[in-house]
Amino acid sequence: MTRGDAPLTVRAPAKINLLLGVGAPRPDGFHTLVTVYHAVSLYDDLTVTPADRLTVATEVASYIHPGHLPETGTNIVDRAAAALAEHHGRPVAAEVRVVKSIPIAGGLAGGSADGAAALLALDRLHDLDTGDDDLLLLAAGLGSDVPFALVGGSALGEGHGEIVTPLEDRGSWWWVVVPSEDGMSTPAVYRHHDELRPDAPELPGPPDEVVAALATGDVRRLAAALHNDLEQAACDLRPDLARLIVEGVDAGALRGLVSGSGPTCVFLCESGEHARQVAGALTAADEARVVLVAHGPVAGAHLLAGE
Secondary structure (H helix, E strand, O other), X not given: OOOOOOOEEEEEEEEEEEEEEEEEXXXXXXXXXXXXXXXXXXXXXEEEEOOOOOEEEEXXXXXXXXXXXXXXXXXXXXXXXXXXXXXXXXXXXXXXXXXXXXXXXXXXXXXXXXXXXXXXXXXXXXXXXXXXXXXXXXXXXXXXXXXXXXXXOEEEEEEOOOEEEEOOOOOXXXXXXXXXXXXXXXXXXXXXXHHHOOOOOXXXXXXXXXXXXXXXXOHHHHHHHOEEOOHHHHHHHOHHHHHHHHHHHHOOOOEEEEOOXXXXXXXXXXXXXXXXXXXXXXXXXXXXOOOEEEEEOOXXXXXXXXX
């Protein structure tokens, strides 16, 4: 049984990493991670309509280059549909329309947001009643950041990031987000990190200070606790990112940080008004750059009201 012919829309948020601790490379080539995820108010909307086969069409915001989209048939939405179909032993078809506002290949997990939105939307469209634990397992199979895109809020991520535990967060945090037209290779950033830190411990340190800052809601405490083990490698490969972080702090931000493996930089501010002032200063300095204002924490993938 399905919902009939009515379309439904799921909204999923971008993420930033308030902390990203990276362990030494393991024998399997992966790194053990400890991260604190934070969902912010940049969203992709995914609308599904019943159809005889799966099709995916994508529209992008004016500041996103459509040439950065994956090739037809290789979208994470296709993989999400295939995972649900295999799990339930039945076809999962729909006409899927994605409206992207999360910058692509920017360390903001826009693809992961689409994967989470697709799992939830297709599950609801076809009344599959997939349990939460199974949805999280399917999400982890799509990518390390996809489970968090389902959970949202602020959360501890362990393993490769796919083991997600919600955290107490009493703050209302405001961010200036500056993506880059030029993406970065995540494997290249990790390789350079390993070169720069050959003595990195097998296990990253605990995220205690970030967790405590979230629980108190103290913005200056959070600013002091923000950390990304990949930032040095990203800035070494892209010195413009280091210059941008200095520029944002000079413009008044409490702290600047590379998000994930980059190249997006995020700036923590005192309030919404303060964030808008910092964004205005960064825009005035370079009108060609994209400068966005967002707040968090926000909900993970969810049906829009009225659906």
